[in-house]
Amino acid sequence: MRITQVNTIAAIKVVFVGLVLAGQPAYAQEPDPRDWLQKMTSAVQTANYEGTVIRIQDGLVDALKVMHFVSDGVVCEKVIIQEGKDLEIIRNGNEVRFIMPERKSVLVEEWDDKSTLFSTLPSSEIRFGNEYDVSIVRKERIAGHKTIMLAIRPHDSFRYGHRIWLDIATGFPLQTKLLDEHGEIIEQVKFADITFNAEIDASDIQPSIDIGGFRWYAKPQRTAASEVVSDWVSDNLPPGFRVTSTRGERISGSDDPVTHMMLSDGLASVSVFVEPGKDKKEAAGRSRVGASNAFSVASGDFRVTAVGEVPAATVEQIARSMHPR
Amino acid sequence: MQISAFVDGELPENEAELLLRRMSQDLDLRQRAAEYFAIGRALRGQRSVAGLDALRGRVSAAIDDKSIHSDIDGIKTAAGRYVRPLAGFAIAASVALAAILGLQQLAEVPGVESDPAAPVVAAEVEDGSYTVPELIYFERHNRLSSESGNNNFGARLVTVQMRDDEILGNDLEEIDPPDDATEERQTP
Numbered sequence: 001m002r003i004t005q006v007n008t009i010a011a012i013k014v015v016f017v018g019l020v021l022a023g024q025p026a027y028a029q030e031p032d033p034r035d036w037l038q039k040m041t042s043a044v045q046t047a048n049y050e051g052t053v054i055r056i057q058d059g060l061v062d063a064l065k066v067m068h069f070v071s072d073g074v075v076c077e078k079v080i081i082q083e084g085k086d087l088e089i090i091r092n093g094n095e096v097r098f099i100m101p102e103r104k105s106v107l108v109e110e111w112d113d114k115s116t117l118f119s120t121l122p123s124s125e126i127r128f129g130n131e132y133d134v135s136i137v138r139k140e141r142i143a144g145h146k147t148i149m150l151a152i153r154p155h156d157s158f159r160y161g162h163r164i165w166l167d168i169a170t171g172f173p174l175q176t177k178l179l180d181e182h183g184e185i186i187e188q189v190k191f192a193d194i195t196f197n198a199e200i201d202a203s204d205i206q207p208s209i210d211i212g213g214f215r216w217y218a219k220p221q222r223t224a225a226s227e228v229v230s231d232w233v234s235d236n237l238p239p240g241f242r243v244t245s246t247r248g249e250r251i252s253g254s255d256d257p258v259t260h261m262m263l264s265d266g267l268a269s270v271s272v273f274v275e276p277g278k279d280k281k282e283a284a285g286r287s288r289v290g291a292s293n294a295f296s297v298a299s300g301d302f303r304v305t306a307v308g309e310v311p312a313a314t315v316e317q318i319a320r321s322m323h324p325r
Numbered sequence: 326m327q328i329s330a331f332v333d334g335e336l337p338e339n340e341a342e343l344l345l346r347r348m349s350q351d352l353d354l355r356q357r358a359a360e361y362f363a364i365g366r367a368l369r370g371q372r373s374v375a376g377l378d379a380l381r382g383r384v385s386a387a388i389d390d391k392s393i394h395s396d397i398d399g400i401k402t403a404a405g406r407y408v409r410p411l412a413g414f415a416i417a418a419s420v421a422l423a424a425i426l427g428l429q430q431l432a433e434v435p436g437v438e439s440d441p442a443a444p445v446v447a448a449e450v451e452d453g454s455y456t457v458p459e460l461i462y463f464e465r466h467n468r469l470s471s472e473s474g475n476n477n478f479g480a481r482l483v484t485v486q487m488r489d490d491e492i493l494g495n496d497l498e499e500i501d502p503p504d505d506a507t508e509e510r511q512t513p
Contacts, residue, residue: 082352108500211506218500247469262469271466289463307466 033134033150039171040164046070047172051143051194057187057290069200078205090205099207099214106211108218131155131240131265140165142174143191152267157181158238158314159268160291170196178291181311186291230259232274232304236321238314240265263308263318270308270318277303286312295319 048069055062063082070076077091088099098107137149147165154161161183165175175190228248245262259274277298284297294307295316306319327344347354 106502106506108503214502216500216502216506218498245469249465260465260469269466271462271469273462273465292463292466294462305462307462 031136033136036136036148036150036166036171037134040166040173043167043171044173047170047196048198048200049172049194049196050198050200052192053189054192055187055189056185063192067198067200067204069198071202076200076202076205080208088207088209090207092202092205099209099211101209104214106214106216108216131159132267137163139168142167143194145169145174145194147174154181156239157311158240158317159265159310160186162267167196172196178309228259230261230274231325232259232261232272232322233325234318234321234323236317237263238265238317241270241318244269268308268310270306270310270315272318272322273303273305273307274299274322275303275305276301286316288312299323 050065050067053064053066055064065080065082067078068076074093075091076093077089079089081087081089086101088101090097090099094110096109098109099105100107131154133151133153133155135151135153137151139146139148141147142165146168148168150162150164150166152162152164160181161179163175163177163179164173166172167174172194174194176188177185178187180186226248228246230246241263242265243261244264247260247262248257249260250257256276261272261274263270263272284295286293286295288294291309292307293310293312293315294305295312295318296303296305297316297319298304299322304319304322306315306322308315327340344354
């Protein structure tokens with residue numbers, strides 16, 4: 001049921017974006033950068049490719065081998081982490097298998113989202129209001145391909161900026177940079193090499209190693225999340241952010257239901273979790289994972305946590321601004 | 326020298342291109358680049374996270390040794406009420422907490438190698454309190470934002486790497502290998 005709802009919402013969003021774009025004036029000589037973003041959206045969802053991705057973040061450099069193809073509308077992917085602990089991730093439609101050779105284990109999960117492992121921007125709705133400008137900057141060569149560089153610049157310090165290099169031929173993003181409020185690069189993802197329309201089939205996304213004798217694990221089914229009406233509101237959200245969904249769910253290990261609100265400014269998203277927590281009411285603190293920041297604060301007998309790919313000050317303002325109606 | 330220029334953003338685009346290609350094939354080169362990035366952060370006075378990664382890697386590697394659990398429990402006790410009775414994510418949360426408590430000491434321990442594949446986890450507390458948002462919130466945010474069409478590559482990768490901790494927990498059930506895996510084994 002939930003998948004159907006998500007697909008319906010996604011379809012509405014696509015139609016909405018299409019209508020908005022249809023309303024844009026057409027300049028034959030000056031292509032609208034939003035046309036390129038539409039092209040990127042399509043390319044990410046339909047392109048078949050294999051290549052090597054370099055990710056630089058916080059001074060750490062990761063390399064990943066990736067194969068991706070779509071067969072009869074089913075996304076198939078294989079990712080091999082090139083260093084550190086051995087790890088292969090194989091996705092066949094909604095089923096994702098994490099193969100961990102060192103533990104001789106395979107973890108099976110269902111991902112009911114439609115994103116790919118390597119899309120670095122929203123793949124459906126990109127709604128730029130007053131919070132961002134988008135522009136074409138210049139042309140460059142990336143991974144041997146001619147690209148056009150787009151800049152998505154925020155108007156304030158509540159959100160990150162993006163630079164995207166799109167393959168001119170396909171619209172596929174070959175390089176992305178995420179910039180903080182000071183213009184410093186937070187994360188850079190770049191294809192060192194890529195081959196489009198590579199001949200990949202199901203046999204290519206089999207495990208690279210013999211997994212005979214491995215132990216297989218799965219997560220037990222949890223109570224499904226459901227849409228709820230929350231009494232929690234904010235009267236001081238950063239400009240442009242609005243609540244897009246509110247769900248009740250249970251987080252692993254907790255007996256208490258958690259209210260999970262999703263906020264978006266059209267590009268960046270922030271989750272707000274509200275949970276009972278008398279034993280945590282004195283606490284406040286922040287943490288960071290990659291480009292994502294989180295801030296927790298007590299509000300009465302509840303604990304409010306905001307998490308998102310936005311600056312630390314943004315999640316802090318959001319978390320501190322939440323209160324019961 | 327070329328890596329240094331690259332890290333400083335001063336390498337011409339074509340040379341950076343070649344260097345990235347070499348990095349994709351060369352683990353040593355990637356590690357050297359990571360070291361330069363760490364040096365750059367230190368020079369700029371930024372908080373280093375290499376120690377956090379190193380500690381996380383150490384704890385994760387030693388996790389099969391049951392004695393580590395008592396160490397973590399000790400930290401939990403010292404920290405008071407921070408750790409809920411999480412199941413699968415108990416390890417991840419505990420490691421994050423251990424990293425916080427151990428950051429200062431670890432930064433001064435020579436010879437500790439970082440784990441470049443470990444997710445970057447930086448955390449701090451304010452006003453002497455101890456609660457830090459747990460990793461599971463990042464995972465839940467990433468999952469829901471992906472379902473609605475948004476995605477963040479870094480967050481997704483972190484989610485993936487967290488699975489390595491998760492498999493140690495009690496929140497998973499062991500299952501029989503699916504038929505296709507059995508067929509794979511039988512195929513020479």
